[in-house]
Amino acid sequence: MSKSKLCFQVSGEGPKNAKLMIIGEAPGRTEVELSRPFVGRAGRFLDKVLKEIGIERKKCYVTNIVKFRPTRVVHGKTKDRPPTDDEITLCMPLLRKELAEIRPRSIILLGGTAAKALTGRKISQIRGKAFRMLATVSPSTQSAVIATYHPAAAMRNRKFRKTFVADMRLAAVLQRTKTETLEFLQPLHTDWHVHTNCSDGRSAPRKVVEHARNLGLAGIAICDHDGVDGIREAKLAGERYGVVVVPSVEITANDTIDGKLGIVHILGIGIDYNDANLKRICGRLRGYRTEYIRKCIKRFGDIGIDVEFKDVVAHARGSLGFGNIMSVIRADRKKTEKLKAVLGIDEVPAFFKDTPLVIKDIAIKGLSVREASRVITAAGGIPVLAHPGNPNRYGILQVPDQKIREYARFGLQGIELSQHHHTHMQNKHYAKLAKKLGLMATTGSDSHKL
Numbered sequence: 001m002s003k004s005k006l007c008f009q010v011s012g013e014g015p016k017n018a019k020l021m022i023i024g025e026a027p028g029r030t031e032v033e034l035s036r037p038f039v040g041r042a043g044r045f046l047d048k049v050l051k052e053i054g055i056e057r058k059k060c061y062v063t064n065i066v067k068f069r070p071t072r073v074v075h076g077k078t079k080d081r082p083p084t085d086d087e088i089t090l091c092m093p094l095l096r097k098e099l100a101e102i103r104p105r106s107i108i109l110l111g112g113t114a115a116k117a118l119t120g121r122k123i124s125q126i127r128g129k130a131f132r133m134l135a136t137v138s139p140s141t142q143s144a145v146i147a148t149y150h151p152a153a154a155m156r157n158r159k160f161r162k163t164f165v166a167d168m169r170l171a172a173v174l175q176r177t178k179t180e181t182l183e184f185l186q187p188l189h190t191d192w193h194v195h196t197n198c199s200d201g202r203s204a205p206r207k208v209v210e211h212a213r214n215l216g217l218a219g220i221a222i223c224d225h226d227g228v229d230g231i232r233e234a235k236l237a238g239e240r241y242g243v244v245v246v247p248s249v250e251i252t253a254n255d256t257i258d259g260k261l262g263i264v265h266i267l268g269i270g271i272d273y274n275d276a277n278l279k280r281i282c283g284r285l286r287g288y289r290t291e292y293i294r295k296c297i298k299r300f301g302d303i304g305i306d307v308e309f310k311d312v313v314a315h316a317r318g319s320l321g322f323g324n325i326m327s328v329i330r331a332d333r334k335k336t337e338k339l340k341a342v343l344g345i346d347e348v349p350a351f352f353k354d355t356p357l358v359i360k361d362i363a364i365k366g367l368s369v370r371e372a373s374r375v376i377t378a379a380g381g382i383p384v385l386a387h388p389g390n391p392n393r394y395g396i397l398q399v400p401d402q403k404i405r406e407y408a409r410f411g412l413q414g415i416e417l418s419q420h421h422h423t424h425m426q427n428k429h430y431a432k433l434a435k436k437l438g439l440m441a442t443t444g445s446d447s448h449k450l
């Protein structure tokens with residue numbers, strides 16, 4: 001059977017305006033026979049519990065992570081088995097589409113497979129806790145999510161049954177709750193924007209993942225500037241430390257806003273980091289970074305601080321950045337003292353304001369925003385505008401809403417909310433704008449110090 005036929009054996013069902021979405025693991029024999037989800041024994045049990053808590057199933061959207069029946073043959077008999085990671089990955093785009101179409105107020109994840117596939121966490125870690133979905137999974141980022149046992153387990157085990165009913169009740173309450181009041185829910189602890197020393201971050205990818213684990217993060221997106229060199233190491237560390245590592249990148253783009261040419265950063269979340277075209281483009285962007293570094297080195301030379309290009313390269317493991325020049329200066333006492341004597345500052349952000357060392361006029365050359373979005377999408381990623389409300393530092397532009405609308409028309413799919421770069425009011429504004437434009441809102445620390 002072809003992959004596409006397998007995928008469509010049993011699709012989700014329910015009204016497009018459903019407020020509650022129920023996501024199970026995969027259909028069983030009866031479901032495949034009737035081409036409907038949850039109509040076998042577990043389904044009948046689920047219906048009974050829904051009725052008991054006052055929810056009409058016909059008002060819910062019911063679906064599964066995997067849309068075909070995974071089986072194995074034991075002693076000549078066909079039995080159900082849990083879906084493999086590859087099978088889950090194969091069906092994920094279908095679920096993403098359903099989430100984007102339905103935009104439910106609340107989502108209930110039934111069983112370990114659904115919990116793991118959508119949150120990266122084990123059911124034992126998150127069962128019964130309500131949280132907001134801040135995943136890249138869908139633009140419906142305001143959905144409240146609850147994970148509970150699979151009805152088949154609750155049906156068989158009396159101990160699980162009570163808990164299952166209580167969790168379902170909570171999901172029922174949440175679907176009646178206005179989105180704004182969902183603010184109190186804990187977001188899933190995921191950071192969608194983290195750097196490593198493969199660009200201008202402080203620590204090696206393995207260390208970054210270890211820190212993330214120590215902070216209790218469920219997942220991180222490694223977003224190095226114009227490069228994907230750190231991802232393999234981070235993914236291996238992720239497996240070791242139980243942290244989901246989402247392969248990502250931060251692409252340098254340029255735009256002219258209010259007559260000023262500057263930088264706009266576009267995150268590519270969930271890219272295929274082996275994508276040949278993406279790698280080629282990153283190579284080109286690194287060339288532009290080299291040009292930028294040479295210009296900065298010249299400006300330092302003009303004020304009597306000599307920095308050798310080869311020393312800058314020696315301080316970098318991947319793409320070059322201004323921070324690498326600073327590392328060279330800070331590693332040398334004489335240079336550091338001279339810097340302080342000439343400028344009276346040694347704080348990186350200050351260099352991008354008005355000083356005798358004019359760095360703020362040099363912008364790193366990049367792609368157009370349209371081109372960046374296209375490259376990311378072609379590599380299977382989601383283009384997200386990083387910190388749009390950032391004040392003009394490092395040559396990075398503040399992006400007005402009208403520009404964001406324009407970007408959305410040619411392929412941008414998300415806006416980053418940021419505690420570091422934005423005020424609370426800005427984040428509220430961008431969350432609202434994202435919703436209005438049908439974009440997802442991701443949250444990222446833009447941490448360079450993990």
Ligand code: URA
Pocket residue numbers: 024025026027028031036037038039040042043064
């Ligand atoms: N179990 C599931 O997870 N889904 C179904 O549709 C049926 C049983």
